[in-house]
Amino acid sequence: MVLTDTHTHLYANQFSDDRESIIAEANKNSVSRLFLPNIDEESVEGMLALVEKYPNQCFPMIGLHPCSVKSNWKEVIASFEDIFKQHTFYAIGEIGIDLYWDKTYIKEQQEAFAYQIEWAKKEKLPIVIHARDSFDEIFEIVDELNDESLTGIFHCFTGTISQAEHIMNYGGFKMGIGGVLTFKNSGLDKVIENIPLEHLVLETDAPYLAPHPYRGKRNESSYLKIIAHKLADIKQVTIEEVAEITTENSKQIFGV
Numbered sequence: 001m002v003l004t005d006t007h008t009h010l011y012a013n014q015f016s017d018d019r020e021s022i023i024a025e026a027n028k029n030s031v032s033r034l035f036l037p038n039i040d041e042e043s044v045e046g047m048l049a050l051v052e053k054y055p056n057q058c059f060p061m062i063g064l065h066p067c068s069v070k071s072n073w074k075e076v077i078a079s080f081e082d083i084f085k086q087h088t089f090y091a092i093g094e095i096g097i098d099l100y101w102d103k104t105y106i107k108e109q110q111e112a113f114a115y116q117i118e119w120a121k122k123e124k125l126p127i128v129i130h131a132r133d134s135f136d137e138i139f140e141i142v143d144e145l146n147d148e149s150l151t152g153i154f155h156c157f158t159g160t161i162s163q164a165e166h167i168m169n170y171g172g173f174k175m176g177i178g179g180v181l182t183f184k185n186s187g188l189d190k191v192i193e194n195i196p197l198e199h200l201v202l203e204t205d206a207p208y209l210a211p212h213p214y215r216g217k218r219n220e221s222s223y224l225k226i227i228a229h230k231l232a233d234i235k236q237v238t239i240e241e242v243a244e245i246t247t248e249n250s251k252q253i254f255g256v
Helices: 019-028 043-053 073-084 106-123 135-145 161-170 188-192 221-235 239-254
Strands: 003-005 031-036 058-060 092-098 127-132 152-155 173-177 200-202
Touching (some): 003 200, 003 221, 019 221, 031 221, 031 239, 043 058, 135 161, 161 173, 188 221, 221 239
Parallel strands (some): 003 031, 127 152, 152 173, 173 200
8 A cells, every 4th residue: 555645844844853763654654655845945955855865755846835925036936947957846836825824925926826837837747736715816826827738736625615626627636635634623524525536635734734633743744644544434435445546646646
């Protein structure tokens, strides 16, 4: 059985003291494919160092997180474009719009998101979308720019049935399902009941959003197995089937 964590920040400082054991524990729990989304200029070096150490397990992305978008976003992405020429990346991400933490740079977030979508299309890469309190704003831009070449993942999907249908209608996108699925009153389980497995991938967003019973603590990629078990229960299938389908979905998106 192979489980794929399509979104984990294992390069983060929260893992500085035990990163190797965290990866070993993930392997023990069948989580052997780890996709690393970038955040900002400071996260690139640590992410690439981790990829160099675990080249067959860790797969990097490059992109500017919406919470890191400021007035100088064009210069930052220009530096990413230079880095892109020197390394192999598997997606443009994590990109998008976040209206939960700070709305100061809404216009810049929208511009940076659209620019990075076009960059992904040019490089024939998927995008990984951060959409916190911003589905309407995200849909407005993706509706305009979507075509048959655009693929990707709506990271940490916690939306409604209607929003899930909107995403499925794009044709080339999956929804990332993480620890929120295990939260008692999230309501996500009721939404997921109506979404075929073929549209889903698994993720942890480690070190954030740890599943029950670790909610509020540091998340780890090994906890992906808890999320997979929960999804299997909801879909009334085996965890092996969940692993097979969601890993195949991740291969369709990332091409590896």
